[in-house]
Amino acid sequence: MKNIVFIASSLDGFIAREDGDINWLNRYESNTGDDYGFKKFMDSIDAIVMGRVTYEKALSFPRWLYTRKVYVLSTTLKEIPAGLKDKAALLSMNPVEVVKHLSEKGLFHLYIDGGKTIQSFLRYDLIDEMIITWVPVLLGSGIPLFGSLNGDIHFSHVKTTPYPNGLVMSHYIRARE
Numbered sequence: 001m002k003n004i005v006f007i008a009s010s011l012d013g014f015i016a017r018e019d020g021d022i023n024w025l026n027r028y029e030s031n032t033g034d035d036y037g038f039k040k041f042m043d044s045i046d047a048i049v050m051g052r053v054t055y056e057k058a059l060s061f062p063r064w065l066y067t068r069k070v071y072v073l074s075t076t077l078k079e080i081p082a083g084l085k086d087k088a089a090l091l092s093m094n095p096v097e098v099v100k101h102l103s104e105k106g107l108f109h110l111y112i113d114g115g116k117t118i119q120s121f122l123r124y125d126l127i128d129e130m131i132i133t134w135v136p137v138l139l140g141s142g143i144p145l146f147g148s149l150n151g152d153i154h155f156s157h158v159k160t161t162p163y164p165n166g167l168v169m170s171h172y173i174r175a176r177e
C-alpha cells in the first residue's frame with residue numbers, strides 16, 4: 001500500500017490562488033513535450049483519490065487528464081455525469097476507510113490530490129511519498145498545500161531534479177520509526 005502526492009506548489013506553499021486559479025502555472029508548460037514525469041507517475045499508480053474542488057477544476061479542463069480511475073471525495077456531490085461514469089466515482093469516507101475500501105478493490109498505489117484532501121490524509125499519517133514541484137513564485141495567499149497536524153511527520157529526501165526553467169522537483173518518502 002502506498003499513498004502518493006504529486007503536486008506543484010508555489011514557494012510559499014500554495015497550490016492555487018484563493019479563487020482556485022492555477023493559470024500562474026501556465027508559463028511553466030513545457031514547449032519540448034516534457035510532462036515533468038506526470039505520465040510515468042500516472043502509469044505507476046492504481047487509482048486517484050481527489051477532493052471535490054480539484055475534481056470540479058479538472059472538469060473545466062479541455063480534456064480529461066487521468067488515465068486511472070478517479071475516486072472523488074465529497075459530502076455534497078450526488079452524481080458523476082453520465083459521460084464520466086467509467087472514469088470517476090464518488091466516495092464519502094474518512095481517509096482510513098477510503099484506503100481500506102480501495103485496497104479491497106485491489107487498488108493499492110493511490111495518487112492523493114487536492115489541498116484539503118492531502119491535509120486530511122496527512123492528519124491520519126497516510127501519506128507515504130510526496131513528489132512536490134516547487135514553482136519559483138510567491139503568491140502571497142491562496143489555497144495551501146499543507147495545514148495543521150497532530151504532530152511532526154518526518155520525511156526522507158530521495159532526490160531533487162532541477163529544471164532549466166526554474167522548477168525544482170523534490171521526492172520525499174515518509175520516514176517511519
Ligand SMILES: NC(=O)c1ccc[n+]([C@@H]2O[C@H](COP(=O)([O-])OP(=O)(O)OC[C@H]3O[C@@H](n4cnc5c(N)ncnc54)[C@H](OP(=O)(O)O)[C@@H]3O)[C@@H](O)[C@H]2O)c1
Nearest residue numbers: 008016020051052053054057073074075076114115116117
Ligand atoms: N498546483 C497543483 O498541482 C494542484 C493540484 C491539485 C489541485 N490544485 C488546486 O487546488 C484547489 C483545490 O484544493 P482544495 O484544498 O480547495 O480542495 P480539495 O482537496 O480538492 O477538495 C476539498 C473537498 O473534498 C471533499 N473531501 C475531502 N476529504 C473528504 C472526505 N474524507 N470525505 C468526504 N469529502 C471529502 C470535500 O468536498 P465537499 O465539500 O463536497 O464535502 C472538500 O470540500 C483547486 O483550485 C485545484 O485546481 C492544484
